[in-house]
Amino acid sequence: MQYHLNGYTSGDPHVAQAIAAHDPAQMPAQVDVLIIGCGPAGLTLAAQMAQFPDISVAIADQKDGPLQVGQADGISCRSIEMFNTFGFAEDVLREGYWVNETAFWKPDPDQPAHITRTQKIDDVEPGLSEFPHVILNQARVHDFYLRCMANGARRLQPHYGRTLNSLTVGDGTHPVTARFQGPNGPETVQARYVVGCDGARSTVRRQIGRRLEGAAANQAWGVMDVLALTDFPDVRLKSVIQSAEAGSVLIIPREGGYMVRMYIELDKLGADERAAGRNITIEQLIAAAGRILHPYTLDVKDVAWWSVYDIGQRLCDRFEDDSGHIFIAGDACHTHSPKAGQGMNVSMGDTFNLGWKLAAVLRGQSDASLLRTYSDERQQVAQDLIDFDRDFARIFSAPPQPGNAAQASMLQEAFIKAGRFTAGMGVQYRPSMICSAGTHQALAAGLPVGQRFHSAPVVRLGDARPMELGHVIQADGRWRLFAFAGANDTGAAGGALHRLCTWAQDAVQAWGDGDADAVIDLRAVMPQRHRDLDLMQMPSILRPAKGRFGLIDYEKVFCADPAHDIFDMRGIDRSAGCVVIVRPDQYVADVLPMGDTDALAAFFDGVFVARA
Numbered sequence: 300m301q302y303h304l305n306g307y308t309s310g311d312p313h314v315a316q317a318i319a320a321h322d323p324a325q326m327p328a329q330v331d332v333l334i335i336g337c338g339p340a341g342l343t344l345a346a347q348m349a350q351f352p353d354i355s356v357a358i359a360d361q362k363d364g365p366l367q368v369g370q371a372d373g374i375s376c377r378s379i380e381m382f383n384t385f386g387f388a389e390d391v392l393r394e395g396y397w398v399n400e401t402a403f404w405k406p407d408p409d410q411p412a413h414i415t416r417t418q419k420i421d422d423v424e425p426g427l428s429e430f431p432h433v434i435l436n437q438a439r440v441h442d443f444y445l446r447c448m449a450n451g452a453r454r455l456q457p458h459y460g461r462t463l464n465s466l467t468v469g470d471g472t473h474p475v476t477a478r479f480q481g482p483n484g485p486e487t488v489q490a491r492y493v494v495g496c497d498g499a500r501s502t503v504r505r506q507i508g509r510r511l512e513g514a515a516a517n518q519a520w521g522v523m524d525v526l527a528l529t530d531f532p533d534v535r536l537k538s539v540i541q542s543a544e545a546g547s548v549l550i551i552p553r554e555g556g557y558m559v560r561m562y563i564e565l566d567k568l569g570a571d572e573r574a575a576g577r578n579i580t581i582e583q584l585i586a587a588a589g590r591i592l593h594p595y596t597l598d599v600k601d602v603a604w605w606s607v608y609d610i611g612q613r614l615c616d617r618f619e620d621d622s623g624h625i626f627i628a629g630d631a632c633h634t635h636s637p638k639a640g641q642g643m644n645v646s647m648g649d650t651f652n653l654g655w656k657l658a659a660v661l662r663g664q665s666d667a668s669l670l671r672t673y674s675d676e677r678q679q680v681a682q683d684l685i686d687f688d689r690d691f692a693r694i695f696s697a698p699p700q701p702g703n704a705a706q707a708s709m710l711q712e713a714f715i716k717a718g719r720f721t722a723g724m725g726v727q728y729r730p731s732m733i734c735s736a737g738t739h740q741a742l743a744a745g746l747p748v749g750q751r752f753h754s755a756p757v758v759r760l761g762d763a764r765p766m767e768l769g770h771v772i773q774a775d776g777r778w779r780l781f782a783f784a785g786a787n788d789t790g791a792a793g794g795a796l797h798r799l800c801t802w803a804q805d806a807v808q809a810w811g812d813g814d815a816d817a818v819i820d821l822r823a824v825m826p827q828r829h830r831d832l833d834l835m836q837m838p839s840i841l842r843p844a845k846g847r848f849g850l851i852d853y854e855k856v857f858c859a860d861p862a863h864d865i866f867d868m869r870g871i872d873r874s875a876g877c878v879v880i881v882r883p884d885q886y887v888a889d890v891l892p893m894g895d896t897d898a899l900a901a902f903f904d905g906v907f908v909a910r911a
Contacts, residue, residue: 300312300313300386301852301854304845304846304848304850305846305847305848306847306848311450313386313450314450315352315450315451315452316452317452317453317454318352318452318453319452319453319454320454321453321454321455321456323456323457323458323459326357326359326458326461326479326481326486326488327355327357327488328487328488328489329355329473329488329489329490330355330356330357330473330488330489330490330491331354331355331356331490331491331492331661332344332348332354332355332356332357332490332491332492332493332494332657332661333356333357333358333359333475333477333488333490333492333493333494334348334356334357334358334359334493334494334496335358335359335360335463335477335493335494335495335496335497335502335503336358336359336360336495336496336497336498336501336629336631337358337359337360337362337365337366337441337457337459337496338366338496338497338498338629338630338646339371339437339440339441339444339629339643339646339647340496340628340629340630340631340646340647340649340650341358341360341494341496341497341628341629341650342358342440342441342444342445342448343381343444343646343647343650343651343654344358344494344496344628344650344651344653344654345358345444345448345455345457346385346444346447346448346774347650347651347654347655347658347774348455348654348657348658349447349448349450349451349452349453349455350451350658350774350775350776351658351661351662351776352451352452352453353662354657354658354661354662355453356453356455357458357488357490358448358455358457358458359457359458359459359461359463359479359488360457360458360459360461360497361460361461361462361463361497362459362460363459363460364459365438365441365442365445365457365459366437366438366441367438368436368438368603368604369436369437369438369439369440369441370437370604370606371437371642371643372434372435372436372437372551372553372560373398373432373433373434373551373641373643373644374391374395374432374433374434374435374440374643374644375432375641375644375721375722375723376423376427376428376430376431376432376722376723376724377428377644377648377722377723377724377726377751378643378644378647378648378723379391379392379428379430379431379433380428380430380723380751380754380769380885381647381648381651381774381885382443383430383769383770384772384773384774384885385443385444385447385773385774386447386773387443387446387447388430390443391433391435391439391440391443392430392431392433394435394439394554395433395434395435395554396433396434396435396552396553396554396555397431397432397433398422398423398431398432398433398434398537398551398552399421399422399431400419400420400421400422400536400537401419401420401421401422401536401537401538401539402416402418402419402533402536402537402538402539403416403417403418403419403420403538403539404416404417404533404538404539404540404541405417405541406541406542406543411543412543412593412594413593413594414540414541414542414591414592414593414594414595416532416533419536422537422718423718423722424718424719424722426868427718427719427722427724428722428724428753428754429754429767429769432721432722434551434552434553434554434560435554436553436554437643440643445457458481460481460482461479461480461481461482461486462479462480463477463478463479463497463502463503463506464478464479464480464485465477465478465506466478466493466503466506466507466625468620468622468624468625471489472491473489473490473491474489474491474622474624475489475490475491475492475493475622475624475625476488476489476490477489477490477493491624491661492624492625492626492657492661493624493625493626494625494626494627494628494650494653494657495507495625495626495627495628495631496627496628496629496631496646496650497631498629498630498631499511499613499630499631499634501627501630501631501632503625503627503631504615504627504631504632506625507619507620507621507625507627508620509615509616509617509618509620509627509632510615511613511614511615511632511633511634512613512614512615512616513611513612513613513614513634513685514611514612514613519565519566519577519579519607519608519609520562520563520564520565520607520608520609521562521563521565521579521583521584521587521605521606521607521608522560522561522562522563522605522606522607522608523560523561523563523581523584523585523588523602523604523605523606524553524558524559524560524602524603524604524605525558525559525560525561525585525599525600525601525602525603526557526558526599526600526601526603527559527597527598527599527600528596528597528598528600529592529595529596529597529598530595530596531550531592531595531596531597532595533550534550534552534559535552535556535559536550536552537549537550537551537552538550540591540592542590542591542593545587545590545591545593546563546564546565546587546590546591547564547591548561548562548563548564548588548591548592549561549562558603561584561588563584563587563588563591564587564591565577565579565587565607577607579607581602581605584605584607585597585599611634611635612634612635612685612688612689613633613634613635613685614632614633614634614678614681614682614685615627615631615632615633615678616678617674617678618632618649618673618674618677618678619670619671619673619674623667623670623671626653626670626673626674628646628649628650628653628677629645629646629647629649629650630642630646632649632678632681633645633681633684633685635684635685635688641684641688641720641721641723644723645680645681645684648677648680648723648726649677649680651774651884652673652676652677652884653670653673653677654774655774655776655882655883655884656669656670656672656673657670658776659776659883662776663908664810664811664818664907664908665906665907665908666908668732669732669733669906672731672732672733675729675731676728676729676731679729680726683725687717687720687725691717724750724751726750726751726886727747727749727750728749728750728886729749730749732905732906733882733888733906734748734749734882734886734888734889735748735888735889735890735902736748737749737889737890739877739889739890739891739892739895740890741872742871742872742875742876742877742890742891742892743783743869743870743871743872743877743879743890744869744870745868745869745870745871746869746870746871746879746887746890747887748887748888748889748890749886749887750886750887751885751886751887752769752772752779752879752881752885752886752887753769753869754767754768754769754770755767755768755769755860755863755865755868755869756768756860756862756863756865757824757857757858757859757860757865758828758829758857758858758859758860759829759854759856759857759858760825760829760832760834760837760856760857760858761834761853761854761856762853762854763829763830765860768781768822768824768857768865769885771820771822771854772881772883772885774883775883776883777816777817777818777819777820777883778818778819778820778880778881778882778883778888778903778906779819779820779821779822779880779881780803780819780820780821780822780878780879780880780881780899781822781823781824781878781879781881782796782799782800782821782822782823782824782876782878782893783823783824783826783866783871783876783877783878783879783893784796784823784824784825784826784876784893785826785872785873785874785875785876785893786826786873786874786876788825788826788876789825789827789832789836790823790825790832790836790837790838790841790856791836795875795876795893795894796823796838796876796893797838798894798896799878799893799894799896800821800823800838800839800840800841801838802896802899803819803821803840804838804839804840806896806899806900806903807819807821807840809909810903810906810907810909811907814843814845814846815840815843815844815845816843816845816852818907819903821840821841821855822841822855822856822857823837823841823855823856823857824856824857824858824859824865825856825857825858825859826858826859826866826873826876827858827859828858828859828861829858832856832858834853834856837855837856840855841855841856842855843855875892875893876893877890877891877892877893878890878891878892878893878895878899880899880902888902889902
């Protein structure tokens with residue numbers, strides 16, 4: 300984190316200088332972005348928008364205050380990577396339960412009424428991410444987002460107790476009119492854009508005429524967070540348990556060392572039946588869990604939260620209205636079972652995708668056509684999730700067949716194969732104006748175009764600090780250019796890196812204003828060891844003068860870590876090098892030869908509106 304650029308200031312560097320007072324008791328008459336819903340999707344978007352002092356935002360929710368007990372708890376590796384761009388990944392890692400292993404239990408062949416452990420596997424394949432899979436109460440994730448919002452220059456806070464009555468689209472600079480019933484009567488807000496993050500019963504979705512289409516799986520499940528005494532040996536491991544006749548249970552240890560969550564399979568539902576109609580009690584859930592765990596005992600001492608639900612997979616065909624001014628995200632446009640732990644994660648991914656695009660359009664950097672890529676990209680992600688979730692839930696609920704070795708290993712294989720997907724790494728964006736076809740993918744085979752930028756260790760040249768390269772990406776709306784220099788290229792005049800930097804010196808300014816890296820952040824990664832290079836000999840754009848004092852930024856150049864060489868780890872052509880374009884949401888947009896500045900210019904000409 301860099302600060303003190305424009306003068307020394309004391310206090311927490313995460314808190315931006317306030318430029319406006321925010322009154323959560325009174326909704327503003329006009330805003331650039333109006334967010335409906337304070338769930339994970341809405342708060343992710345609000346935290347992203349709070350990074351831009353020049354964009355006005357309001358977020359409203361019909362609840363009376365912040366979430367106290369969360370329903371979602373699984374946080375994928377990919378989501379932790381995203382949290383790192385907001386600056387609170389370390390908070391989540393410090394508080395959360397780390398899911399390192401998964402244990403599988405089946406009926407004992409010799410005593411089918413008993414269960415026995417059959418296997419333990421790594422929960423996440425080695426090297427998939429520098430971050431683990433974590434379990435943490437959804438309410439705590441909300442707390443961290445609320446902190447980000449409050450620390451922004453506009454001191455953004457939610458407007459609670461607001462029920463959305465209607466949305467209409469007209470003309471003018473703020474074409475969307477939202478009417479609410481607030482604590483003190485009706486309120487009206489005009490907005491340039493509205494984003495509905497208001498859940499599966501979304502009012503915004505109904506207002507724009509979209510529908511969730513799909514079907515239920517006619518399978519009821521119960522879930523409970525409990526403090527319990529048990530002799531089950533894997534209660535502090537993620538455990539998948541299938542009994543011979545009593546059903547299945549998924550155990551998810553919770554943060555804090557004592558609480559545990561249990562997903563408990565209940566009876567099949569009728570064709571038109573819903574779980575809520577069964578009037579299932581918590582006592583019935585506890586008894587069902589006890590039967591599945593036999594011969595182990597379960598003595599529940601306290602229940603923190605519980606619910607009963609039925610599995611369904613439903614999806615909207617588009618995540619926007621016809622005007623292009625109203626969007627929906629999260630459960631408002633896709634629903635699925637919680638087995639794979641992807642509901643909250645995919646919802647946050649929706650608005651992390653949308654946020655930087657809204658900012659680019661509102662700040663005049665990009666044309667409004669950029670916003671159409673949101674629905675194109677995220678609707679496919681949701682469809683892939685639903686397809687996966689349907690198969691995953693079916694395999695999980697299949698009763699074990701004693702003596703059937705193939706069927707006995709099916710669930711373990713499903714977990715192993717699904718590991719990349721459940722870690723949040725299954726997203727593959729298709730070619731578009733912000734994602735190429737990957738013609739030159741061979742130059743960086745381990746950084747696939749359309750997938751998230753896979754970080755690796757490097758050493759920062761200016762101060763010899765070992766770090767993860769991906770951690771330079773922050774939720775600030777900027778694009779990144781990572782220039783991987785070829786062998787023997789030291790950045791000196793005449794080399795490919797120097798020629799790229801000479802071109803970028805003027806070209807980058809053509810797509811933005813302000814500091815040299817206000818819109819596109821160029822960084823170099825050198826194949827040499829850091830003690831063999833001189834930062835002051837690097838091209839000037841890699842030592843840019845910034846801020847009102849013209850201070851030098853010494854954090855633009857990195858070197859390969861001898862113990863974990865990024866060129867080898869990510870399959871980067873060591874002889875020729877390459878340029879990797881990374882979007883503000885951490886996804887690789889293209890891989891290009893170091894000298895192909897025409898292709899670089901063409902790509903960004905398609906993204907940005909040129910400035911005078």
